[in-house]
Amino acid sequence: MAERLHKGEKVLRGIPVSAGVSRGKILVLDKVRHTVTRRDLTEAELPEELNRLEKALLGTRQQILEVQRKLADSIGQDQASIFDAHLLILEDPALIDEAVRVIQTDRVNAEHAFQTVAERYAGALAQVDDEYLRERVSDMRDVTGRVLNHLLGRDEELDLRHLKEPCIIIAHDLTPSKTAQMDRQKVLGFATDIGSKTSHTAIMARSLRIPAVVGLKDASEELESGQYALLDGYNGVIIINPTDQTLFEYGQLIRKQLTLEEKLRDVLTQPAVTLDNHRVLLTANIEQAGDADAVKSSGAEGVGLFRTEYLFINRDSLPTEEEQYEAYRQVALALKPHPVVIRTLDLGGDKFLSHLHVPTEMNPFLGWRAIRFCLQQRDVFGGQLRAILRASAEGNVKMMYPMISGLDELNQANALLDEFKQELRQQNLPFDEHLEVGVMIEIPSAAMVADSLARRSHFFSIGTNDLIQYSLAVDRMNEKIAHLYEPTHPAILRLIKNSVDAAHAHKIWVSVCGEMAGDPVLVPLLLGLGVDELSAAPPLLAQVKYLIRRLKLADTRQLAEFALSCESPTEILARCQELAQRAAPSLFEK
Ligand code: PEP
Numbered sequence: 187m188a189e190r191l192h193k194g195e196k197v198l199r200g201i202p203v204s205a206g207v208s209r210g211k212i213l214v215l216d217k218v219r220h221t222v223t224r225r226d227l228t229e230a231e232l233p234e235e236l237n238r239l240e241k242a243l244l245g246t247r248q249q250i251l252e253v254q255r256k257l258a259d260s261i262g263q264d265q266a267s268i269f270d271a272h273l274l275i276l277e278d279p280a281l282i283d284e285a286v287r288v289i290q291t292d293r294v295n296a297e298h299a300f301q302t303v304a305e306r307y308a309g310a311l312a313q314v315d316d317e318y319l320r321e322r323v324s325d326m327r328d329v330t331g332r333v334l335n336h337l338l339g340r341d342e343e344l345d346l347r348h349l350k351e352p353c354i355i356i357a358h359d360l361t362p363s364k365t366a367q368m369d370r371q372k373v374l375g376f377a378t379d380i381g382s383k384t385s386h387t388a389i390m391a392r393s394l395r396i397p398a399v400v401g402l403k404d405a406s407e408e409l410e411s412g413q414y415a416l417l418d419g420y421n422g423v424i425i426i427n428p429t430d431q432t433l434f435e436y437g438q439l440i441r442k443q444l445t446l447e448e449k450l451r452d453v454l455t456q457p458a459v460t461l462d463n464h465r466v467l468l469t470a471n472i473e474q475a476g477d478a479d480a481v482k483s484s485g486a487e488g489v490g491l492f493r494t495e496y497l498f499i500n501r502d503s504l505p506t507e508e509e510q511y512e513a514y515r516q517v518a519l520a521l522k523p524h525p526v527v528i529r530t531l532d533l534g535g536d537k538f539l540s541h542l543h544v545p546t547e548m549n550p551f552l553g554w555r556a557i558r559f560c561l562q563q564r565d566v567f568g569g570q571l572r573a574i575l576r577a578s579a580e581g582n583v584k585m586m587y588p589m590i591s592g593l594d595e596l597n598q599a600n601a602l603l604d605e606f607k608q609e610l611r612q613q614n615l616p617f618d619e620h621l622e623v624g625v626m627i628e629i630p631s632a633a634m635v636a637d638s639l640a641r642r643s644h645f646f647s648i649g650t651n652d653l654i655q656y657s658l659a660v661d662r663m664n665e666k667i668a669h670l671y672e673p674t675h676p677a678i679l680r681l682i683k684n685s686v687d688a689a690h691a692h693k694i695w696v697s698v699c700g701e702m703a704g705d706p707v708l709v710p711l712l713l714g715l716g717v718d719e720l721s722a723a724p725p726l727l728a729q730v731k732y733l734i735r736r737l738k739l740a741d742t743r744q745l746a747e748f749a750l751s752c753e754s755p756t757e758i759l760a761r762c763q764e765l766a767q768r769a770a771p772s773l774f775e776k
């Protein structure tokens with residue numbers, strides 16, 4: 187619900203996910219997509235309107251057949267056959283005849299007639315007491331959207347790579363793949379109705395340095411394209427028609443931030459070492475090969491997490507082994523001799539291949555995701571393993587598996603890795619014979635059996651984003667339960683401690699690459715728990731380093747000791763805030 191601060195302005199509050207302030211005209215995406223107006227026709231116009239509908243149906247059919255063909259080539263006939271249902275809808279005589287009848291008897295334009303009839307069908311299907319039929323509703327809407335795009339002469343979807351002018355994007359939701367397409371020069375910021383801090387959309391926004399606010403509930407309904415707004419990614423607000431007074435206050439905030447950024451620049455070339463001389467390895471999380479420059483200028487000592495799935499999305503086919511090899515090699519060479527930890531494909535959850543059309547799952551984060559997908563898609567996984575192995579000959583490459591739930595998966599993945607190593611040896615293709623292979627600890631079961639995983643791996647990387655969602659049963663995407671997503675929950679701290687202790691007992695190092703590692707409030711706690719490395723988005727690293735250089739390891743250990751004996755997440759968080767603010771007050775003036 188909007189509130190008003192100064193006269194004439196409207197303020198909507200959500201969850202701040204990517205720092206920064208931007209101002210400009212807004213563009214409301216979902217409204218752009220759904221507006222279909224009714225136009226009354228004369229008798230003479232009817233034949234042409236029927237002709238338009240027929241052409242749109244034919245065009246849509248061609249388009250679906252094309253998508254299906256690409257899919258069959260890249261991933262197989264089984265997945266491609268999902269589109270048979272879409273083709274059947276297009277050929278459904280009841281639907282088409284009814285749309286034709288509405289055009290003729292109501293004398294209305296084809297898009298209005300088709301949308302009305304298709305919506306009526308979808309609504310009826312949604313009421314049916316049969317799960318299979320209910321699932322056809324989304325097929326129905328998908329096909330309807332395509333037909334309407336043809337009739338309206340619109341591109342499939344608004345392409346965020348080619349916006350005409352700079353704007354603030356407002357949407358009900360944005361997928362990580364859509365966010366990855368954003369042109370930083372044109373997208374001044376974005377705000378969505380749903381989402382939370384650790385969704386991949388939010389992570390991508392931070393990485394692209396695009397100010398963003400999520401969880402605004404009904405912003406996409408309330409706001410109109412063309413309105414002038416100020417988006418505050420520090421505090422999670424969007425202000426429509428900001429007054430001069432508001433703009434003046436924000437001017438001051440921006441100046442404060444610029445002063446802080448200047449201070450932070452000073453630490454870029456300094457080591458991440460505490461006042462009592464404890465060295466921490468600070469590395470970067472990246473999503474694309476092109477991010478290597480940002481890593482260098484962030485003062486990071488390498489990459490702690492390369493999320494490779496972004497090489498696979500926003501395209502019509504899978505990347506070849508060669509393309510992947512080039513991407514991994516490029517990053518490894520750019521950052522040599524620093525390490526680059528490449529994570530194998532983590533598709534599923536909220537990241538899908540646009541052309542793969544994996545069947546909808548009831549619980550995608552508990553479903554066919556990451557290593558589970560890779561172990562069943564041997565060709566896809568094999569191409570990536572070979573590419574990573576080959577890149578390991580060129581720089582300091584390490585590799586890790588996401589979503590390992592127990593020993594079996596680690597063993598299966600390693601067995602495949604051995605097969606591909608053997609293949610490369612036979613082909614005389616060089617790779618690092620001592621490639622270090624790590625395990626992501628992001629499922630509670632992995633944290634519980636950390637000792638057996640530690641015995642068989644070279645390092646751990648704790649993915650707190652998923653570890654928290656799975657341990658506390660809190661969907662990391664859902665703004666309605668964002669308050670339950672508590673990194674300082676005693677259960678989380680015990681799981682982290684158990685993993686760190688198991689790793690150190692087996693003489694392997696532990697990194698944290700979830701968003702906790704980039705949050706200055708939580709960094710002291712992680713250090714106190716014994717974490718050796720922190721990996722975060724490049725824009726967050728300077729403040730983390732600034733803080734580390736003002737901390738004493740002894741104090742962080744005391745904090746961790748207190749936290750492990752405390753029963754209240756809120757009390758633990760308060761202590762964390764106290765220590766971080768005492769050490770570096772200027773980081774918290776927002
Ligand atoms: C995590 O889960 O903490 C993690 C780093 O992986 P991702 O955010 O890509 O799921």
Ligand code: MG
Pocket residue numbers: 588628649651652
């Ligand atoms: Mg994860």
